[in-house]
Amino acid sequence: MSDLVLLDFDGVINALTRKPMRSAYNEWESTQLLGFPILYAREVIDAVNAVGSKPHVTVRWLTTWEAATAELTALGLDNFDYIPPLPDFTGDLRIGDWKPAAGLTVAESWPGTVIWIDDDTWIEQEVTRASRPNITFLRPTPSLGLSKKQLRLLDEFTTP
């Protein structure tokens, strides 16, 4: 069985706040990438890399960062491939309304479990509405990103 992790960046790795939630993680790091402020906990990076290095797990970015995801290796993240919009998508790539269709298409043909991580409520609703039995959704709080509990769940879900 192979597991697929669909990974958003903003609000998932990148905490969307100026004040890091120190009750959640002791160590936060901040930087700039392509002109954007980035705030993240090293523990989240390490946990995502650890899941991605499990032999049966594939991690794919599903984020408006798209081709720029290669830049995210500067944070210490492994270089995961990204899922592009479906070929017929003609809207604004930066908005992200292409993500549910692109992710669901990949999930449909995926033979194992799909863990979809995105902080957007409407994306969770779209994915839930599609009611694919092989998809489990994790929705971090945008100002924190993945919590320790969610990291534990991610590890459990990807344990054969």
Ligand SMILES: [Mg+2]
């Ligand atoms: Mg997001």
